[in-house]
Amino acid sequence: MVRYEHPPISAVSARDVFQALSDPIRLEIVRRLARRGAQNCAELSDARPRSTMSHHFKVLRDAGVVRTLAQGTEHINSLRGDELESRFPGIVAMILDENEERPKADAAALVR
Amino acid sequence: MVRYEHPPISAVSARDVFQALSDPIRLEIVRRLARRGAQNCAELSDARPRSTMSHHFKVLRDAGVVRTLAQGTEHINSLRGDELESRFPGIVAMILDENEERPKADAAALVR
DNA sequence: GTTGTATTTCGAAAATAATCGAACAATGTA
């Protein structure tokens, strides 16, 4: 039985969370978990190699963002949403970022 | 006169902010700005080479986290705190992360 | 036990990011 380590939420640092969420694939994983709830690794992998995804899940786990639970042969991932939100209020909304501008072409606009 | 570009806050993405704050030096810069207000580049540089710091300021500016204003020969940096906070409520507290556990040795504690 | 499915670990290659010296630019002052 694979036993995953998950840091207690109090030990999770902002830095680790920022770092975990700075990768586009990981951010997408987390957004899906936030929107559609727990999913196994395969469901979240699109066409990417398993070893790649396994690495990303590990980064997310170690950062305290995601919890992985082995259920028979599949491992289901879930966002540690309530815990994260109590540790860093607002973080879940930021992850979802509903207000994100699309397309971001005009990011080039000059200000000052 | 150097003219810095700053993206409008509406064009700032969560991803870019996460990425900008994922570096320990940049996070430290931002924490100092949040705590002690605007400062010029030199004050924030500790003993690091200017070219290195210049790079970090650029990343922070491009991500929409910091604003740089040329004032004579020095360039003063400030956190875009209110703007960031309205775009991503809670982000400033997360940056400051007052509840951060120190030391984080016990992060190794096993849960589940 | 063998097979099949799901996932991790290992190790190496490729991509990305950080670092930093040297040269350059802008400003203020003598």
Place this chain on the structure above:
DNA sequence: TACATTGTTCGATTATTTTCGAAATACAAC
């Protein structure tokens, strides 16, 4: 004008991260 100060840009080096195939592990069903 010359000089000192502050910070940027360029280019090369190093360090870190991501990617991914191959081999290994765990479990469930036959």
